[in-house]
Amino acid sequence: MFVTPNKVAFVRKSVREGIIPRILLEFLMSRIMIKDSAKLYNDDTIKRLLNERQIAIKLFMNVMFGYTGASFSGRMPSSEIADSVVELARYLLTSSIEDIDGNPKYGRGKVVYGDTDSIFYHLKGYSVEQAFKIGEQIAKDMTKKFPYPVELKFEKVYDGLVLVSKKRYYGKCFDKLNGNAKYEGKGLECVRRDGIDLTSELMRDTLNLLLDTKDLSKVKDLLLDVLADSRAGLLTEDKYCFAKEVKMLKYSESSMPSHGHAARQLTRLDPNLIPKYGERMKYLVTKG
Secondary structure (H helix, E strand, O other): OEEOOOOOEEOOOOOOOOHHHHHHHHHHHHHHHHHHHHOOOOOHHHHHHHHHHHHHHHHHHHHHHHHHHOOOOOOOOOHHHHHHHHHHHHHHHHHHHHHHOOOHHHOOOEEEEEEOOEEEEEOOOOOHHHHHHHHHHHHHHHHHHOOOOOOOOOOOEEEEEEEEEOOEEEEEEEOOOOOOOEEEEEOOOOOOOOOOHHHHHHHHHHHHHHHHHOOHHHHHHHHHHHHHHHHOOOOOHHHHOEEEEOOHHHOOHHHOOHHHHHHHHHHHHOHHHOOOOOOEEEEOOOOO
């Protein structure tokens, strides 16, 4: 018998394997295989396709967990399972942080971010190569600490990272020891699609410049140049367009959003141009 941190008991796999663990384990192994396969390709189209597939599997697994916690609308509600997943995940995360943070075996680094299922470990003064070795050692040691199939995977090294808040960051990362650096972010306007292009492009360019040069004066000069061009009217109108998903059936006349009005005006011009449900509608906000 296994007792979770919230005092719920589960029988061992050797006694009886549940239907949910069997389903999730199969999908988990498939997701890991797809993520590992993506690292073998240099073609961006194939990498993007494989990434979308692993995200789809992740969403399915999240829905499985969500169903167990949905007491009224769920098909298989069990608050004990849902609460156990949350509490066990929190325990695994906090336990790993306690073992890693400031440990001389791992370079006396500091855990600067820990959320849900990921940890960011700051190694001041270490090279990318050294960080890879320490990261792989941490992953190996933490995986040994927990029972199968719990596994802490070392994913990447950031050589410069801007941490804004929970689930909002941007950095220059290496996912292979001898691979090329790439820029990636999460939650910020530069990776979101519902803002205007000028915002996302300007944020991406300034962050890339900051990570490459570590010079705020160059970032300031870039910002001032782009803002000067904007005030002088040198930028095209498409830089100021918003792009948001249209869901016409969900809107009432009194709460019609801007992109809903734009879609309706477009439909009046040509009924064949009516946007599909969930399609992104581009629109421009003008004065007057």
